[in-house]
Amino acid sequence: MSTASPRELGRAFEDADVARNYRHRQPYPAEIFEILRRLVVEPRTILDAGCGTGALTIGLARFAARVDAVDPSEAMLREARQMPGADDPRIRWIQGTAETGPLEPPYGLVTAGVSIHWMDPDIVMPRFGAALAPEGRLAIVDMDSTYGEQEWRRDFLTLIRAFSPLTHYKSETEVVRALETSGHFVREGETAAPPVTVEQSVDDYLAMLASTSSLSRTTLGARADDFEREARAIFARRGMTTVRADVICGVAWGRPQ
Secondary structure (H helix, E strand, C coil), X not given: CCCCCHXXXXXXXXXXXXXXXXXXXXXXXXXXHHHHHHHCCCCCEEEXXXXXXXXXXXXXXXXXXXXXXXXXXXXXXXXXXXXXXXXXXXXXXXXXXXXXXXXXXXXXXXXXXXXXXXCCHHHHHHHHHHHEEEEEEEEEEEEEEECCCCHHHHHHHXXXXXXXXXXXXXXXXXXHHHHHHCCCEEEEEEEECCCEEEEEEHHHHHHHHCCCCCCCHHHHHHHHHXXXXXHHHHHHHCCCCEEEEEEEEEEEEEEEC
16 A cells, blocks of 8 residues: 555555554543533534544533534444444444535534544635634544553564554644644634543454554555564563553644635
């Protein structure tokens, strides 16, 4: 798979195994939903763009009049519909891209949960702006895991660099900054939830990595078994059965244009 355009890696999300492995990703902290609840305005309808398996969508439905959850992947939406709370009548699961999928504005909030980097800003930012109610905002939600100076991490990063087709990982913070620089986004505020320490079994951690665009089995292809074998060897040498991380999640909001 070419890395000339990182967006091409998004094709991995069409794979059923990638979608199933999303259940091993960390959930958004409760504080994030409280931030989003304060941001939504009348008519209290929300567009969740790039909704994936509904990690934001289902929580948003608790305080929204309606949530339009849009994602281009049939596999991701199939997993989303199986999640607890996914049958809430306030949720409309819609297959389509953020650029062209059917919308029903106005929206009192548009959310993008670690998904804005998959979208074409020249198309989606004006589209979001036109779809928002006069006081509505776009909320870009970021989530990342940090591992500190744990001994295994250096070896693991070397392994990832050897296998991942991505030559540069662009954080959501960098994406938001680029949107501001290009004039596509006027940031009005930002805040973060307190870090949450999580611990996963090695199996669950590797399954989580297999849900990413760059380290999924569909992306790695014939090298997938080698990656998993070498990853497990790193943990085995240190007698590790679990992986600990601090999950950091934040929201930046403002007007798209």
